[in-house]
Amino acid sequence: MTSIDQVLQKIDQNKEKLIARLAEAVEIPSVSGDAAYRKHVFEMADWLKAQLEKLGATAELKPLGKQNLDGQEIELPPVIFSDLKAKTDADKKKTILIYGHFDVQPALKSDGWNSEPFKLVHDEKTGRLYGRGSTDDKGPVIGWLNVIEAHQQVGLDLPVNLKFCFEGMEESSSVGLDDLIRKHKNDFFTGVDAICISDNYWLGTKKPCLTHGLRGITYFKLRISGPQADLHSGVFGGMVHEPMTDLFAVMSKLVTPQGEILVPGINELVAPLTSEEAQRFDNMEYALTDLHSATGKDVAINDDKAKTLMARMRYPSLSLHGVEGAFSAPGAKTVICASVIGKFSIRLVPDMKPEKVISLVQDYVQKEFAKLGSKNTVHIEGEGGAPWYADPNHWNYVAAAKATKKIYGVEPDLTREGGSIPVALTFSEELQKNLLLLPMGRGDDGAHSTNEKIDISNYIEGTKLLGTYLHEVAAAS
Numbered sequence: 290m291t292s293i294d295q296v297l298q299k300i301d302q303n304k305e306k307l308i309a310r311l312a313e314a315v316e317i318p319s320v321s322g323d324a325a326y327r328k329h330v331f332e333m334a335d336w337l338k339a340q341l342e343k344l345g346a347t348a349e350l351k352p353l354g355k356q357n358l359d360g361q362e363i364e365l366p367p368v369i370f371s372d373l374k375a376k377t378d379a380d381k382k383k384t385i386l387i388y389g390h391f392d393v394q395p396a397l398k399s400d401g402w403n404s405e406p407f408k409l410v411h412d413e414k415t416g417r418l419y420g421r422g423s424t425d426d427k428g429p430v431i432g433w434l435n436v437i438e439a440h441q442q443v444g445l446d447l448p449v450n451l452k453f454c455f456e457g458m459e460e461s462s463s464v465g466l467d468d469l470i471r472k473h474k475n476d477f478f479t480g481v482d483a484i485c486i487s488d489n490y491w492l493g494t495k496k497p498c499l500t501h502g503l504r505g506i507t508y509f510k511l512r513i514s515g516p517q518a519d520l521h522s523g524v525f526g527g528m529v530h531e532p533m534t535d536l537f538a539v540m541s542k543l544v545t546p547q548g549e550i551l552v553p554g555i556n557e558l559v560a561p562l563t564s565e566e567a568q569r570f571d572n573m574e575y576a577l578t579d580l581h582s583a584t585g586k587d588v589a590i591n592d593d594k595a596k597t598l599m600a601r602m603r604y605p606s607l608s609l610h611g612v613e614g615a616f617s618a619p620g621a622k623t624v625i626c627a628s629v630i631g632k633f634s635i636r637l638v639p640d641m642k643p644e645k646v647i648s649l650v651q652d653y654v655q656k657e658f659a660k661l662g663s664k665n666t667v668h669i670e671g672e673g674g675a676p677w678y679a680d681p682n683h684w685n686y687v688a689a690a691k692a693t694k695k696i697y698g699v700e701p702d703l704t705r706e707g708g709s710i711p712v713a714l715t716f717s718e719e720l721q722k723n724l725l726l727l728p729m730g731r732g733d734d735g736a737h738s739t740n741e742k743i744d745i746s747n748y749i750e751g752t753k754l755l756g757t758y759l760h761e762v763a764a765a766s
């Protein structure tokens with residue numbers, strides 16, 4: 290009898306070939322954010338389409354039209370829609386939608402890479418594969434291809450039907466993707482039972498995790514306008530209301546140095562902490578030294594692990610980002626700025642709605658400004674996206690946890706991320722299905738950074754994890 294164990298064995302035997310496949314993909318510099326590299330994103334789409342077709346899947350390139358980038362009208366890279374049905378009992382088997390992206394962040398050797406970023410380098414000593422896209426997100430995307438290939442090699446039918454949605458603009462705000470998902474939710478995306486995305490990382494470097502939440506964000510621009518033009522403080526200082534003084538006064542009322550949000554009503558929007566959740570944070574594999582090494586210095590607000598993790602994953606945070614129009618060059622210019630824009634954001638968690646947060650902040654800022662008794666004027670605008678949260682007790686997660694246990698021998702941590710992956714929210718809302726984030730790489734992979742890597746063990750065991758997940762999902766109910 291052929292079984293998943295033979296598939297796993299095959300994946301081990303294929304190791305060199307799987308590394309070579311990743312190397313081929315890394316060599317295509319599919320940087321989406323730079324017009325000069327755009328042709329390589331198309332090249333990457335063609336490469337991936339050919340790989341999928343070789344495995345017997347249908348693959349269609351969906352055009353997204355044009356965009357304006359750096360003042361040029363250029364064609365957006367296509368999204369790949371691909372279908373691969375199980376050979377037997379397809380109509381009785383579940384259908385899993387897989388999302389991934391084949392574009393990458395920019396990278397130049399001169400940024401501080403130790404090797405050519407678009408050449409996969411195998412470091413024998415550390416067992417790592419260095420190269421742009423190795424972990425974000427070419428490794429995981431190719432992991433799915435590796436899984437299908439191994440099934441075919443041992444003659445085992447897929448336990449589920451697969452649909453793939455691979456995009457080439459993820460690193461550039463996924464332009465056009467939301468509309469495409471909405472447009473096709475009643476054709477290509479029908480019949481999907483659950484969704485899986487492998488495009489994030491373990492919390493640390495040792496213990497695998499499943500991720501079931503992402504924070505949302507609201508971003509604010511607070512403008513204080515005063516005189517018609519910049520003034521000289523020697524001539525006008527003391528005679529006029531100064532926009533920068535007003536701005537600092539208002540911004541100082543937003544958050545304390547301990548990270549406490551001062552806008553009334555915000556903290557009340559946060560869903561109460563359950564004991565099941567509190568337990569998860571206690572169990573998570575994390576140490577404050579991980580935070581210290583990530584920030585290069587101990588600047589932690591808390592010295593408690595669970596509190597620190599909750600601050601990132603399950604509570605909102607307010608950060609001040611900058612002041613547009615302020616004097617920021619070296620030197621001692623004695624200017625009174627005519628108009629300044631303070632920028633800040635609030636990361637959102639369930640049950641915070643962006644519109645509600647924006648209106649609370651606007652009201653509060655207007656009230657605080659009114660207290661100043663200034664003749665300057667204030668204007669505040671905000672925009673944002675909602676948080677995403679999935680039920681970690683859903684069969685999709687239970688299956689992924691079992692698969693993790695099988696491959697890594699441990700129960701995965703159930704984490705949430707402090708940042709955002711907007712497509713997770715779009716898929717969840719449009720398709721109304723459970724979505725799982727199933728990471729392959731480690732927390733220190735350096736996605737978006739110099740010397741991005743994936744450990745060979747994460748690539749190979751991660752491929753096995755994706756394959757085992759499909760079998761566990763098929764058996765789950």
Ligand SMILES: [Zn+2]
Nearest residue numbers: 425426459488
């Ligand atoms: Zn990514």
